[in-house]
Amino acid sequence: MTDLACERYAFLVEWYDHRAALNRHYQLFFYPKDESIEMFDVKNHRTFLKRTKQDVVHIQDLYIGSTVNIFARQLKFIDFADDYSKSKLQQMKERTLGMIKPDAVSKMGDIIDQIQKSGFLITKLKMVQLNRNEAFEFYEEHKGKQFLDNLLQFVTSGPVIAFEMLGDSAISMWRTVLGPTDPAIARKEAPKSIRARFGTSTTENACHGSDSPAAATREIDFFFPTVGPTKQNTAQFNDCTCCIIKPHAVLEGLTGQIISAITEANFEVSAIQMFHMEKANAEEFYEVYKGVVQEYNQMVTELTSGPCIVLNIRAKDAAVTFREMVGPADPEVARNLRPRTLRAKFGKDKIKNAIHCTDLPDDGVLEVEYFFKILDR
Amino acid sequence: MMVSKRTRRTREFTGPTPHSVAILARPPNKRPPEYLILERRKQEEMLQEYTKNTQYIEINDLRNEWERGTDRKIKLNTAKRKVHSLMYANQSSVEDRRERLREMLQNEESQYLREMEDREETTIERQAKMRERAKSLKERRESERLQFVQEKLDQQFRNQCEELRSTLSKRQQDQVCVERLEQLRIKEEIEREKQANEIMYAELWEKDRLAKAAKEERDAISAHDRNREVLTILRKQAAALEQQKEASVQLKKEEAELLRQQTILRRLEAERAQEEKINKQIETRDMLDHSLKLKMKKRAKAEQEQLAFDLKMLEQLLVESKNEAMEQMQKKRELREQDRIYREYLSHMKETEKMRQQELEKMINEEVEKMWQKRLAQWQLEREARRKLMEEVLARRREQVQDRLRANELKQMEADQDREELMKVIEENQKTEQALREKLWAKNHQYQQDLEGQINHNRELRQQEYTRDNEEYVLGLQAEREYQYKLKDCLSNPTFDKLHPMRRAMEQK
Incomplete structure (x- = not known):
């Protein structure tokens, strides 16, 4: 009881002060009990905002990379400020990567709807056209397997949609939502799963999902690199x-x-x-x-x-x-x-x-x- | 090289013979007479050339600099102009777009307004709609009614079928029995748990009580120990005080003893000096007397020997003169004469002897006096030395006494201070003890008050509980009465009882 009462999550947030043209850093404390927040100026070592009740930030907004508007300041969450919040929230907000393969891009609306109904929060999303090299880099783990060539052919045949998802033990959850790799088996065992609904064959199985935390990190970094060039988007600038x-x-x-x-x-x-x-x-x-x-x-x-x-x-x-x-x-x-x-x-x-x-x-x-x-x- | 082969530098030229010297003519000056002027002119010309050159370079530099600057400025200005024009174009295009947007939005809005107005429905339409709605409502009501009828029929069947009811009631009874058993078991378990809890609390309370008793005992013992300790300290302090007092008395006594000893010493000394003086005088006189007697004896012996010898000689002479009367006569005269002379001489001798005696006496006296003086002086010196020594000793003694007195005084002062400090400490101890006693009293008092408050509170609670119970009892009576009435009413007018909500819920599950 007392644990819950005094529980708080701490984050490092950043605010771009356009008047001074620089990023200011704060610690933001979120008290889940009454959803109040408190801010502390890191540089000047003083309280920036006293503990205040508000209805902008909720527990589902607390993830790295999210942005919230608090009292007309747009704050961006950069990092956890203590180990407690990290350990508590990281497990609660695991990240995984999903990718809609070219065959299912036309059904992306339904897929995204199902994702959101399954309780995932999409934090990054992008449609990307992969070339063969990039696709090979992405499917590095299947190197040497016979289906790789087909797979590369298929993945590079059209644009794919990659997205980062956040949720409670997201990796395993996402795999359950996807269903078995083979859509035929999926239709028997889990008729409501994505692959059962939208997949056609083992290769053309609608969606991809990371299978381990390490793979999730690598794949997220592949599609959404924090440094370096981003992947080319597929926008066409006519009509x-x-x-x-x-x-x-x-x-x-x-x-x-x-x-x-x-x-x-x-x-x-x-x-x-x-x-x-x-x-x-x-x-x-x-x-x-x-x-x-x-x-x-x-x-x-x-x-x-x-x-x-x-x-x-x-x-x-x-x-x-x-x-x-x-x-x-x-x-x-x-x-x-x-x-x-x-x-x-x-x-x-x-x-x-x-x-x-x-x-x-x-x-x-x-x-x-x-x-x-x-x-x- | 040989000395002679060295070429000469001088203009002198020696000939073959001595003293034949020729002098070479001085060569003419190579420089022209206006050499300096020319030189100066050359320098000035050079200088002029240099200045001209530098001026030229400077001018060129300036020009280049200007050209570069101007180029840069031109470029900058061009870029600025370009940017400005682009910005302006952008601004104007944005303005243009805004204008178009505004127009479009306005058009759209007015269109929507018009449409809204157009959509005001006509009376016939409204009537049709209402009819439609009435129809649908009627249909819904009919369907609801049919459903209700079906339900009622079902209910009637259930109520009237005897077999069903008996089976149901049997089943229900079985269930109730099972549940009752379960309930009893749970109750027992709760009771057991409660008892275990109570036992545990009783044990805890007992433990606590024992711990408290032990703590009190410990406290009492420690307080007793503390008191005893304080008492011993106080005793020790009093003993120390007593000892100091005794020491000071002892010191004073010692001092008196010392003073008395000093006076005795002084008196003894004086006595001894007197005695010694008398002894010395007596000794001197004895010695002098002895020496005088010896002298007299010696002299008398010598005189008598002389006289004896003289008489012997005379007798001898007389014996010789008997033979020679004449001669004797003569001799007698002579002898008489001689005797007279001798007598004279004797008297004279006697006188001289006397004189000498006197002189000797005088001398001796002088000698004695001198000796006496010397002795006196020596005595004086000795006495002086002794006196000095005595004085020193006394002074040292006095100093010692003084020191001891001072030390004593110091000690006394220290003792006084110690006593004062002791008194202070004692007082402080008493104060702290007093404070402790007061604190303890306050604590106890507080505790008493707390206890009383708790007792009062408990009593109040009991009172409240009692009143509440009473009220509840009255209300219960009332409720019982109502319930009996209702029951009677129900019994007189029996209806189908609904299932227990819990059971219903279970069944639904």
């Missing part, structure tokens, strides 16, 4: 428009449904990636809305309040048609007038309207380029 699934929708687990809806409407998703937006970037991105819509500042805050998922959508006359599908900016209006649009289905209010889409037809390329050329370097 395209930009769609952003806003942080609130990502947190509510609507990603899968939204993507399914988009793919079902015959839009081609040629690139997808998860971004943690900083305030400056968000302001730059929303530059054109400044002075045009009243909610500009709230829009920026919403976009920076957590991870968002950006999709590069292609179709003929993509900007206009996709915008029609997304519907009016205000979900209330949308529910009244266009009940079948995405915002009517998933939006909450004018700020948390689930999806941002390119408004001006000419800006589609511009916005896609902003994300996939400038931010993802």
Whole structure:
């Protein structure tokens, strides 16, 4: 009882002070009992924020790499500040890597939905086109096996979607959710598993999952390197428009449904990636809305309040048609007038309207380029 | 090389004979007469050339520098202009986009507004909708009613089928029996646990009590020990005080004894000096007397010998003169004469003797006096030395006494201080003891108060419990009465009892 009462988790967080143009470091303490937080300035050795109750940070937000908005400051979690939180949370928040193979990319909406319903938190996500060398590097452990050549052929045949997942003993959980390697066996033993639903053969089995913590670390580092060049994304900058699934929708687990809806409407998703937006970037991105819509500042805050998922959508006359599908900016209006649009289905209010889409037809390329050329370097 | 072969440097030229010397003519000056001026001109020219050269270089440097700077500035400005124009273009494009966006959004909004207005439904539509809704409601109600009827029929069957009921009741009874047994077992177990707990607490309490008793005993013993220790210390201190007092008295006594000894010593000394003096005087007189007697005896002997010899000689002479009367006569005269002379001489001798005697006496006296003086002086010296010695001894003794007195005094002072300190310590001890006693008293008092408070609290609790029990009892009576009434009512009007919720839950499982 007392243990729970005085329990607290400590993290190192970082805040980019744009006025001083430098990163400031703090220790953030989270008390799970009443969900209050406390911050300590590491450099000046003094309390920065007294213990305060708030409703922004919850226990599921506490992982390395997450971003939260606390009192208009966007804080990024860098590291654990003590061994207790590390040991307590690392096991609770194990990381693993999942990859949707080329055959199942078209069903990514359903797969992501199932992932989120299984209780995983997706912290990084990116669509990548692997070349043969990269694929060989990734499947290093299968070196010398006869099926390797087929596998490489298959993996490089189209884009794959790699994602990092967080959850309680995520590695084994993810393998149970995936089901047996052979979809035929999977259909018998675990008909609800991903491979049973979407796989076709032992090679074309829809998804990949790490099988040990070491492999998970290696594979995560392969797709999301902390240093060095990142993997090339698959964005194509013609006939395209930009769609952003806003942080609130990502947190509510609507990603899968939204993507399914988009793919079902015959839009081609040629690139997808998860971004943690900083305030400056968000302001730059929303530059054109400044002075045009009243909610500009709230829009920026919403976009920076957590991870968002950006999709590069292609179709003929993509900007206009996709915008029609997304519907009016205000979900209330949308529910009244266009009940079948995405915002009517998933939006909450004018700020948390689930999806941002390119408004001006000419800006589609511009916005896609902003994300996939400038931010993802 | 030979000396002669050395070429000469001088202009002198020696000939073959001695003193034949020729002098070579001085060679003419190679430098022109205006050499210095020319030289100076040359230098100035050179200098001028150098300055010209440097000036030229400087000018070139300046020019180059300027060109470079200007180039850089031009480049910079171009870049700036370019950036500015790009920025401006971007700004204007953004502005343009904004304008378009605004227009588009406005259009859209107005369109949506229009659509909203258009969608205001007509009366017929509304009626149709209402009809639709009424129909659906009616259908739902009908279906609900049918379901209810089915349920009731089922219930009726259950209630009326005797076989079913008897079986059910039998089964129920069996179940109840089993459960009752289980309950009894659980109850027993709880009871056992409770007893074990009680025993454990009793043991704990006993242990605690024993520990407390032991602790009290220990405390008492330690307090007793402490008191005894303090007593012994106090005793020791008093003994030390007593000893010091005795020592000081002893010191004073010693001092008095010393003073008395000193006076005795002094008196003895004086006596001895007197005695010695008298002894010396007597001795001297004896010695002098003795020497005088010896002298007189010697002299008298010598005189008598002389006289005897003289008389012998005279007799001899007289014997000779008998033969010669004349001669004798003559001789008698002569003899008379001689006798007279002799007599004179004798008297004279006597006188001289007397004189000499006197002189001797005088001499002796002088000698004695001198000796006496000397002796006196010696005595004086001795006495002086003795006195000095005595004085020294006395002074040393006095010093010693003084020292001892001082030491004594010091000791006394120290003793006083010690006593004072002792008194202080004693006082302090008493104070601390007093404080301890007070603290103990306060603690005990506090404990007493706590106990009393606890007793009061317990009594209050008991009182409350009693009142609560009483109230509960009254309420229970009331409830019992109500229950009996209800039971009677139920018995008079029996209905189907529902299953026990627990059982229902179990069945559902």
